[in-house]
Amino acid sequence: xxxxxxxxxxxxxxxxxxxxxxxxxxxxxxxxxxxxxxxxxxxxxxxxxxxxxxxxxxxxxxxxxxxxxxxxxxxxxxxxxxxxxxxxxxxxxxxxxxxxxxxxxxxxxxxxxxxxxxxxxxxxxxxxxxxxxxxxxxxxxxxxxxxxxxxxxxxxxxxxxxxxxxxxxxxxxxxxxxxxxxxxxxxxxxxxxxxxxxxxxxxxxxxxxxxxxxxxxxxxxxxxxxxxxxxxxxxxxxxxxxxxxxxxxxxxxxxxxxxxxxxxxxxxxxxxxxxxxxxxxxxxxxxxxxxxxxxxxxxxxxxxxxxxxxxxxxxxxxxxxxxxxxxxxxxxxxxxxxxxxxxxxxxxxxxxxxxxxxxxxxxxxxxxxxxxxxxxxxxxxxxxxxxxxxxxxxxxxxxxxxxxxxxxxxxxxxxxxxxxxxxxxxxxxxxxxxxxxxxxxxxxxxxxxxxxxxxxxxxxxxxxxxxxxxxxxxxxxxxxxxxxxxxxxxxxxxxxxxxxxxxxxxxxxxxxxxxxxxxxxxxxxxxxxxxxxxxxxx
Amino acid sequence: xxxxxxxxxxxxxxxxxxxxxxxxxxxxxxxxxxxxxxxxxxxxxxxxxxxxxxxxxxxxxxxxxxxxxxxxxxxxxxxxxxxxxxxxxxxxxxxxxxxxxxxxxxxxxxxxxxxxxxxxxxxxxxxxxxxxxxxxxxxxxxxxxxxxxxxxxxxxxxxxxxxxxxxxxxxxxxxxxxxxxxxxxxxxxxxxxxxxxxxxxxxxxxxxxxxxxxxxxxxxxxxxxxxxxxxxxxxxxxxxxxxxxxxxxxxxxxxxxxxxxxxxxxxxxxxxxxxxxxxxxxxxxxxxxxxxxxxxxxxxxxxxxxxxxxxxxxxxxxxxxxxxxx
Numbered sequence: 001x002x003x004x005x006x007x008x009x010x011x012x013x014x015x016x017x018x019x020x021x022x023x024x025x026x027x028x029x030x031x032x033x034x035x036x037x038x039x040x041x042x043x044x045x046x047x048x049x050x051x052x053x054x055x056x057x058x059x060x061x062x063x064x065x066x067x068x069x070x071x072x073x074x075x076x077x078x079x080x081x082x083x084x085x086x087x088x089x090x091x092x093x094x095x096x097x098x099x100x101x102x103x104x105x106x107x108x109x110x111x112x113x114x115x116x117x118x119x120x121x122x123x124x125x126x127x128x129x130x131x132x133x134x135x136x137x138x139x140x141x142x143x144x145x146x147x148x149x150x151x152x153x154x155x156x157x158x159x160x161x162x163x164x165x166x167x168x169x170x171x172x173x174x175x176x177x178x179x180x181x182x183x184x185x186x187x188x189x190x191x192x193x194x195x196x197x198x199x200x201x202x203x204x205x206x207x208x209x210x211x212x213x214x215x216x217x218x219x220x221x222x223x224x225x226x227x228x229x230x231x232x233x234x235x236x237x238x239x240x241x242x243x244x245x246x247x248x249x250x251x252x253x254x255x256x257x258x259x260x261x262x263x264x265x266x267x268x269x270x271x272x273x274x275x276x277x278x279x280x281x282x283x284x285x286x287x288x289x290x291x292x293x294x295x296x297x298x299x300x301x302x303x304x305x306x307x308x309x310x311x312x313x314x315x316x317x318x319x320x321x322x323x324x325x326x327x328x329x330x331x332x333x334x335x336x337x338x339x340x341x342x343x344x345x346x347x348x349x350x351x352x353x354x355x356x357x358x359x360x361x362x363x364x365x366x367x368x369x370x371x372x373x374x375x376x377x378x379x380x381x382x383x384x385x386x387x388x389x390x391x392x393x394x395x396x397x398x399x400x401x402x403x404x405x406x407x408x409x410x411x412x413x414x415x416x417x418x419x420x421x422x423x424x425x426x427x428x429x430x431x432x433x434x435x436x437x438x439x440x441x442x443x444x445x446x447x448x449x450x451x452x453x454x455x456x457x458x459x460x461x462x463x464x465x466x467x468x469x470x471x472x473x474x475x476x477x478x479x480x481x482x483x484x485x486x487x488x489x490x491x492x493x494x495x496x497x498x499x500x501x502x503x504x505x506x507x508x509x510x511x512x513x514x515x516x517x518x519x520x521x522x523x524x525x526x527x528x529x530x531x532x533x534x535x536x537x538x
Numbered sequence: 539x540x541x542x543x544x545x546x547x548x549x550x551x552x553x554x555x556x557x558x559x560x561x562x563x564x565x566x567x568x569x570x571x572x573x574x575x576x577x578x579x580x581x582x583x584x585x586x587x588x589x590x591x592x593x594x595x596x597x598x599x600x601x602x603x604x605x606x607x608x609x610x611x612x613x614x615x616x617x618x619x620x621x622x623x624x625x626x627x628x629x630x631x632x633x634x635x636x637x638x639x640x641x642x643x644x645x646x647x648x649x650x651x652x653x654x655x656x657x658x659x660x661x662x663x664x665x666x667x668x669x670x671x672x673x674x675x676x677x678x679x680x681x682x683x684x685x686x687x688x689x690x691x692x693x694x695x696x697x698x699x700x701x702x703x704x705x706x707x708x709x710x711x712x713x714x715x716x717x718x719x720x721x722x723x724x725x726x727x728x729x730x731x732x733x734x735x736x737x738x739x740x741x742x743x744x745x746x747x748x749x750x751x752x753x754x755x756x757x758x759x760x761x762x763x764x765x766x767x768x769x770x771x772x773x774x775x776x777x778x779x780x781x782x783x784x785x786x787x788x789x790x791x792x793x794x795x796x797x798x799x800x801x802x803x804x805x806x807x808x809x810x811x812x813x814x815x816x817x818x819x820x821x822x823x824x825x826x827x828x829x830x831x832x833x834x835x836x837x838x839x840x841x842x843x844x845x846x847x848x849x850x851x852x853x854x855x856x857x858x859x860x861x862x863x864x
Contacts, residue, residue: 035702039619039620039817040622041619041620041621042621047621048575048576048577049577049578049579049580123576123577123580125584126579126581143670177621178588185544185621187621188621188622189622192815197561203630203809204620204622204627205619205620205627205809205813205817206809206812207703207809219631230702230703230807231807232702232806232807233813233816233817234804234805234807235807236686236689236700236805237686237689237701237702237805237807240686240689240690240694240701241693241701241702243694244693244700244701245697246693246700246701246702263856301626377820406569406820407569407573408568408569408570408571408573408820408821408822409567409568409569409570410569411569411570411573412569412570412573415570415573415585416582416585417582417586428578431577431578431579437579441579448839451581451583453581453582456579456581456582457578457579498597
């Protein structure tokens with residue numbers, strides 16, 4: 001009997017497999033399938049400032065200005081703009097642009113979006129200067145009036161997407177979808193932009209389907225009819241999906257799988273420097289270092305100790321061994337692509353002998369012990385970098401206890417209001433893509449009760465009042481040469497103070513099918529309008 | 539009987555309340571949700587405001603009380619990451635998990651029973667030895683490893699089956715099913731095997747042991763003596779009597795299949811409740827975490843309750859004497 005049973009089982013499986021083979025769909029449409037480790041959390045373009053989500057929004061929403069393949073600001077919904085006076089920006093809007101619901105794009109939509117993006121609950125409030133007033137001149141001209149000159153006022157406009165006023169009013173989406181909203185906004189699940197794609201299906205955390213928008217005003221480089229996004233959070237599964245051809249693009253490719261992807265013949269790893277800079281910070285704020293063998297004082301208040309740490313950490317080895325070459329050592333807290341004079345800065349070479357001397361001079365010939373905080377699921381090989389740092393510091397007698405945790409716990413510990421860390425690793429991309437952000441948020445002095453956000457990410461409390469002065473000057477300086485010189489002065493001070501230990505810019509690692517052609521910008525956004533796929537011959 | 543039922547239901551409610559309280563006191567150790575809600579350059583003051591409006595500054599017991607009150611009113615809150623009602627997210631994901639659990643259980647039962655019977659009847663054949671070996675591997679390999687191995691064999695190397703997701707689904711009312719499309723059925727195969735592997739080996743070993751036991755009993759000998767065919771003896775007499783404990787185990791295991799689908803769902807990016815939960819843990823999405831834990835507790839409590847009731851129906855000895863109820 002068992003034989004017959006087994007036989008029928010085998011037959012059943014075979015039938016199932018046959019059915020599965022027959023059902024391979026014939027694809028007339030050019031469909032691009034792609035996967036990312038995270039989700040498109042909300043379709044509301046003012047909900048969450050997160051690179052991948054913003055990049056996805058860019059397929060369906062558009063801004064007044066955008067960044068081209070070289071990150072330069074170019075016109076999008078504004079055909080042109082000028083500054084008749086330093087505090088007045090005039091935008092001439094593009095005519096004949098339609099939202100996906102068919103309604104025309106006009107100045108009212110810009111003014112509405114300027115209000116909505118700065119309303120409570122928006123995570124993009126800083127994208128538009130808080131003091132800017134938007135005035136409608138006519139249906140296709142808008143003025144932005146500032147209280148004081150600001151040369152980078154539109155630096156964050158490319159991710160300030162324009163929404164339709166009538167659509168938002170009709171669907172009760174006038175307010176941005178705040179994380180604390182009692183009821184979810186319509187805009188979370190639906191979009192109505194002017195972009196070259198429409199989203200026809202959005203299952204949060206599962207799947208998003210983009211289709212070509214037939215009424216788009218411009219020419220689109222992409223030849224896609226459809227794009228299907230899936231979240232694949234597991235590294236091994238994501239690699240498998242790329243290798244088996246089920247997805248055409250995925251991000252990120254784990255370092256240990258890059259060779260295998262390149263050897264597969266069907267896909268390659270597309271690498272490039274990212275804008276994010278990974279660096280180490282030291283607590284120079286507390287009078288006594290936490291969790292340290294040194295009592296009653298804080299060794300990091302002595303620049304010699306900070307210099308010794310800097311000189312003992314061999315970044316070249318970290319880039320070569322830990323990052324397997326997928327990192328560019330950095331002398332600055334900003335990526336070279338974002339600051340024209342970055343080439344003038346050199347990373348001081350690793351010098352153990354000098355580091356030991358400095359430690360002795362500072363009164364710690366035998367070193368000391370301290371705790372280092374490190375995330376283990378945030379940046380590429382973050383925990384491994386910290387482990388390397390620990391062993392490198394051991395060479396100058398510093399005993400580091402490593403406290404590596406998931407990002408949710410790590411950031412809860414090290415960020416405001418506690419700043420509970422002595423020594424930490426963080427990665428930072430200036431959202432304005434400008435050096436001022438570094439001088440202001442990372443290197444600015446932290447003051448209690450300061451609402452401006454200065455020093456918001458200065459977790460170690462490094463403070464040099466001269467940098468604050470420079471940052472304020474940089475903010476209002478409209479002459480680029482003078483501005484770059486001021487920035488250099490600021491960065492020189494950080495280096496002279498040994499205020500931070502910059503490590504590297506990690507490399508982007510996209511897994512891309514050989515059938516697909518696309519553009520990788522250092523800001524790590526996947527932009528669908530530049531994606532093309534070879535059509536399969538039918 | 540009614541008193542017994544009532545007592546059991548009260549116990550079940552107490553279990554749920556305790557699960558909720560324990561879960562809530564542990565969320566504090568999961569990290570800070572606010573960092574996952576806003577972008578990195580969000581000012582400190584804005585973060586503080588969000589934390590306050592979410593009530594995260596209140597003591598755990600106050601937060602729990604508020605949550606319990608909401609739950610009693612049928613409100614499970616809004617997910618921090620997706621900004622949508624948790625009840626809707628869970629309802630959207632539930633069909634995926636239940637279909638997977640169903641297929642995994644069917645797979646475990648069918649294959650497990652078949653292999654078990656075969657091993658019992660042909661104890662010395664090489665195939666039985668192979669089955670035994672496979673079951674050992676199945677019981678000792680961790681689920682994520684089985685999943686990855688299957689993916690690499692059937693998706694990457696052979697290219698037969700999808701490595702992730704549910705394929706195309708068909709919407710029937712609020713239920714989405716993968717049973718009606720070819721890609722949906724294909725997508726079910728690997729995750730079902732992965733999830734059902736442990737149960738399958740369990741059932742196979744159980745069936746084999748029970749079957750060997752039953753085959754030695756007198757009534758089997760008498761059945762043979764009556765001249766019944768081997769087939770009738772094995773299937774109608776032996777197997778039937780073997781199945782009672784198997785069904786009990788399979789029923790009890792259903793709860794764990796649903797609860798432990800977390801790992802399988804993560805490996806195959808199966809859009810079920812388990813995956814939702816794992817992502818919620820990574821992002822400290824407290825409303826999803828608490829609702830999921832309550833749901834799983836409810837499933838376990840319900841299954842145990844049903845099993846308890848069935849036992850008393852089947853076995854009168856278990857019914858408590860009325861006089862000793864207090």
